[in-house]
Amino acid sequence: NAGVTQTPKFQVLKTGQSMTLQCAQDMNHNSMYWYRQDPGMGLRLIYYSASEGTTDKGEVPNGYNVSRLNKREFSLRLESAAPSQTSVYFCASGLYGTVQETQYFGPGTRLLVL
């Protein structure tokens, strides 16, 4: 049981390049999330997916797109990376309405945009 996995662990991009961050969970959770973590600002929600086939914007969606490929996988795409997107990105999954209700986070992807 790996929980939530993310790839890659670290990436360096040049301004204008594109890339996709991958996330997968094996806990059979319905909802999945992408957050970014910046110094002094905690984590902020970028996009979320309540269930397979649905996605919606969070607090800071500009410059990103997402795909909920199936129940397990939720990817985050940067079409044209900007230095302001330098951050640590966390994927999470969760169940609501259960005694185990919480979100479980992946190990994070550290992204540097030059």
Place this chain on the structure above:
Amino acid sequence: AQKVTQAQTEISVVEKEDVTLDCVYETRDTTYYLFWYKQPPSGELVFLIRRNSFDEQNEISGRYSWNFQKSTSSFNFTITASQVVDSAVYFCALSEASRVVQGAQKLVFGQGTRLTINP
């Protein structure tokens, strides 16, 4: 609007001291959920506790305890007899029931408190 404030940016104490991390939240909902997460130097986020708004009973888990007070909108976290392994960034987070969409629970995080335990 929902908001979480962790006013203590950094705390440094000597091992075996007790330390309290403050968390103040704002919400208009009557039903909401509060969380604490730990982020050790390795970077992952580790879930510590969830508390529902209708359950004000304090929680103790080993050296960790949580004091939830609706009257002051606070959910403070105390580590008793701190250890070097407690060194981490700690985040408090809030989720409002009204903002749950089809089971997706959107967390709002505080800025985090970096706790350093010195030997």
